[in-house]
Every structure is written in structure tokens, then in C-alpha cells.
Amino acid sequence: MKKSVLSMILVVSMLTATLAGCGGSSVSSNSVPASSAVPSETAPSSAASAPTTAALSEKADLTWGTGTLGGTIQLMGTACASVLQSEIDNLTMSIQATGGSIENCRLLSTGDIDIGHTTQMYDAYVGEGPFAEDGANDKILALMDIYNVESVAIVLDKSEIQSLEDLKGKNVVLGPTGSGIASMATAVMTAYGYDSSNCNMLNLANDQAVDALKDGTVDMIWGFCSAKNPASYLESLYSSVDCRALAQDPEKIAVACSNSKDFFQSTIAGGTLPFQQEDYINLAAPAEEFASARLSEEAAYMIVKTICENVDKLETYFAPAKCINVQDALHGLPEEVPIHPGAAKYYKEAGVWDDSYTIGTID
Numbered sequence: 589m590k591k592s593v594l595s596m597i598l599v600v601s602m603l604t605a606t607l608a609g610c611g612g613s614s615v616s617s618n619s620v621p622a623s624s625a626v627p628s629e630t631a632p633s634s635a636a637s638a639p640t641t642a643a644l645s646e647k648a649d650l651t652w653g654t655g656t657l658g659g660t661i662q663l664m665g666t667a668c669a670s671v672l673q674s675e676i677d678n679l680t681m682s683i684q685a686t687g688g689s690i691e692n693c694r695l696l697s698t699g700d701i702d703i704g705h706t707t708q709m710y711d712a713y714v715g716e717g718p719f720a721e722d723g724a725n726d727k728i729l730a731l732m733d734i735y736n737v738e739s740v741a742i743v744l745d746k747s748e749i750q751s752l753e754d755l756k757g758k759n760v761v762l763g764p765t766g767s768g769i770a771s772m773a774t775a776v777m778t779a780y781g782y783d784s785s786n787c788n789m790l791n792l793a794n795d796q797a798v799d800a801l802k803d804g805t806v807d808m809i810w811g812f813c814s815a816k817n818p819a820s821y822l823e824s825l826y827s828s829v830d831c832r833a834l835a836q837d838p839e840k841i842a843v844a845c846s847n848s849k850d851f852f853q854s855t856i857a858g859g860t861l862p863f864q865q866e867d868y869i870n871l872a873a874p875a876e877e878f879a880s881a882r883l884s885e886e887a888a889y890m891i892v893k894t895i896c897e898n899v900d901k902l903e904t905y906f907a908p909a910k911c912i913n914v915q916d917a918l919h920g921l922p923e924e925v926p927i928h929p930g931a932a933k934y935y936k937e938a939g940v941w942d943d944s945y946t947i948g949t950i951d
Contacts (some may be wrong), residue, residue: 643677667905687766707768707873710922745830874920888930
């Protein structure tokens with residue numbers, strides 16, 4: 589009976605993705621038990637019941653802040669938490685659906701989460717960009733980079749808009765409030781010279797943005813790819829209407845990057861998005877996981893080690909998890925943000941440590 593109830597929770601979680609895409613802001617109070625994840629149909633039946641391979645010396649009940657229910661990072665986090673609990677004794681990991689990158693950094697500073705996802709770790713640590721009023725947050729310690737989040741400017745194929753320079757007086761959806769894509773979109777729009785005086789820039793949940801574009805309420809939306817896959821909410825757009833991506837000028841991307849060390853230029857391979865057959869240059873940010881300075885060295889070490897060494901098991905819960913690998917775990921993490929000593933211990937053991945990073949201290 590318990591198994592059925594937990595499975596139903598994941599189903600509800602997945603369905604809720606139609607109410608808010610990855611990084612939405614309306615479900616910050618939702619918490620999903622790690623055990624609610626269920627392996628894919630191709631998963632071996634023994635995956636969820638494998639014997640534990642390690643044990644914390646003391647019980648730990650931790651919360652991981654991710655993104656909107658059903659979004660990429662929420663599903664990725666749930667997969668990670670499920671494997672962590674099956675592999676590490678004395679560990680309980682709850683996945684909390686949140687407003688995404690910006691909110692998670694703030695939730696960590698208030699002690700509401702122990703681990704969090706963000707695309708703007710540097711800005712949060714030093715108190716810049718969207719965190720200028722919050723001030724520096726020295727409780728953030730970096731854990732790992734798991735994939736890239738890449739921005740896409742999308743219009744209907746029939747739209748008169750041909751470039752990002754044609755948006756004056758138009759209605760443009762940046763993304764959900766507090767999300768990484770909204771922050772990246774704002775940076776690009778600013779680089780193109782847009783503000784509230786010449787463009788109506790909106791914050792909508794991702795599914796609402798798709799509906800608004802389809803019915804003509806808005807002229808353009810910012811979407812994203814993550815873990816080398818289009819965000820799941822975009823499928824309801826490109827599977828029902830013809831659309832296309834507007835090119836991002838590399839010079840404007842460079843301007844956006846100059847305003848945040850968390851941003852960089854990337855390329856989405858042609859064909860990743862069904863409506864974009866050529867490679868697409870874009871503004872991107874790393875999908876970073878961070879931990880509170882209150883998290884013990886032992887717990888951080890086991891968490892990072894278990895995630896990096898059990899990718900095959902992660903894939904049985906969420907296929908895009910195959911992108912995780914220890915060789916790239918430090919890639920994209922800002923050198924200015926100290927690495928959690930537990931994570932650093934594992935990276936040294938794995939032979940991937942980089943001395944350009946520093947090791948932080950824990951409380």
C-alpha cells in the first residue's frame with residue numbers, strides 16, 4: 589500500500605509540471621519524498637532495493653531545493669535522492685520543489701534547505717546581480733556542476749518578428765519569477781537595450797508562457813534546454829504549432845556575460861530542438877548544486893561520491909542523468925566560491941581536483 593501511495597506522488601508530481609515548468613515560482617512549499625521516484629520501464633527491478641554500500645556515522649535528514657515539480661532539475665534531484673537513500677544508510681533526503689535558482693540561494697541562507705540548485709552561485713555568494721539587496725552569502729559552498737542550462741528565444745513560425753532586434757513594443761516572457769532562465773533572459777534583453785520603457789517583459793510559469801505564445805497573447809518566450817535535452821514543457825508547443833528560434837548575437841551574449849561570472853556562451857547542437865536544425869549559439873549557465881556550510885564533511889563526501897559513481901542507477905529513474913560525470917563536476921563552478929571540503933575530498937580521490945579552487949570551511 590505504501591509503495592502505491594509513493595508511486596502516486598510521483599505521478600502527481602509529473603502531472604503538476606503542466607501547471608509550472610522547471611523554475612516556476614508558485615509551488616515553493618511542495619516537498620517530494622525521494623522514495624516517490626520510480627524507475628523507468630527499462631530499469632532492473634532490483635535497482636530500488638539494492639543494499640546500501642555506505643553509512644553515515646550519524647543520521648541526517650536533509651532537504652534539497654530544486655525547481656518546479658516535473659521540471660528537469662526536480663526530476664534529476666528526485667532521482668539523485670532516491671539513489672542516495674538506497675546507497676547510504678542513515679540518510680533521508682527530501683526533494684523540495686521551489687521557485688528555482690534565485691529562491692534556492694535565499695532558502696539556504698535562511699536554513700530552509702541543506703542542498704540547492706542554482707545557475708547563479710557566484711552572484712549569490714558575492715551579493716551581486718539579483719542578490720544585490722541580499723548581500724553576500726558566505727554559507728554557500730559549491731558541491732558540483734551536473735549540466736548546462738541553455739537559453740532559447742522562441743517565436744511562432746508565422747510571426748513577423750525576425751530577430752531579437754524586433755522586440756520593441758512587444759510582449760516577451762522571460763520565464764518564471766526567481767528562475768535561472770528568467771535571469772539569463774533578462775541579461776540578454778538588457779544587452780539588446782530593452783527595458784520596461786520599450787518592451788513589455790513578463791514573468792509567467794512555463795506552461796502559461798507556452799499557452800500565451802500559442803494563442804497570440806505574447807509575441808516571444810524564452811525557453812531552455814538542460815542536460816542536452818529541451819525542457820519538457822516545450823513539447824506541448826512544438827508538437828502542436830510551428831515555431832522557430834531567434835538567433836542570439838555573440839556580441840550581445842558577451843555583454844551579458846560581462847555582467848555575471850555565472851554566464852557563458854554555449855551551443856545547442858542542431859536537431860536538439862525539433863524546430864532548430866542548425867547549431868544554435870546561446871547564453872548559458874551551469875546547473876550547479878551547492879550545500880550549506882552546516883552540512884558535514886562526511887555527508888557531502890558521500891553524496892557527491894554516490895552521485896558520481898552511480899550514474900547507471902540514476903538513469904533508471906531519469907534518463908538525462910547520464911550527463912553526470914566526475915570529470916565535468918568542477919567545470920563551470922565559479923573559482924571564487926569555495927568547494928565544500930567533503931566534495932573536495934572526493935574530487936582529490938577521483939583525480940580531478942583543480943588547485944585553482946579553494947576549499948571552504950564548515951560550521
